Amino acid sequence: MNMHTLVLSTGSNLGDRRENLASAIELIRGRLGRILKSSDIYESPSWGYQSKNRYYNQCLVVETDIEAEECIRRILEIEHLMGRERTGSEYADRVIDIDILYYNNLVMDSGVLKIPHDKLAERKFILLPLAEILPEFEHPELHVSSLEMLRQCADKQDVKRLYLR
Secondary structure (H helix, E strand, O other), X not given: OXXXXXXEEEEEOOOOHHHHHHHHHHHHHHHOOEEEEEOOOEEEOOOOOOOOOOEEEEEXXXXXXXXXXXXXXXXXXXXXXXXXXXXXXXXXXXXXXEEEEEEOOOOEEOOXXXXXXXXXXXXXXXHHHHHHHOOOOEOOOOOOEHHHHHHHOOOOOOOEEOOOO
């Protein structure tokens, strides 16, 4: 059985955001694998659209024996179970959002799944928790560490570390 390292970003801006992230962790543990690391929770404004609801975001490192395409299928299932409704718009308020940032050092674009996540280097709300748990991990296409991506990031959003787990 081959084990893989799956790096996820989770976010919520509806309902009990902290509880939503905790519920996602339990479902990820049950459907994808063992959680090796989890960042603190970070709070930020919505990205790409206007919303009065601020997001809670967290990054996770998961050890899994599941292939990448099956991981995304299970992630979509978890989001659906938690009440996420896909509106067709990329930017909308949501109970839960789970994105694959990395899968080992895989680089792929199947049309359904793009790894590494294509907007990762542009988003401070992802880079701060990612740099907390994987500071030296090198992006397989950009060939820079999480910390270096954070230093280079032009995103000036107000992202606060909440120290909640």
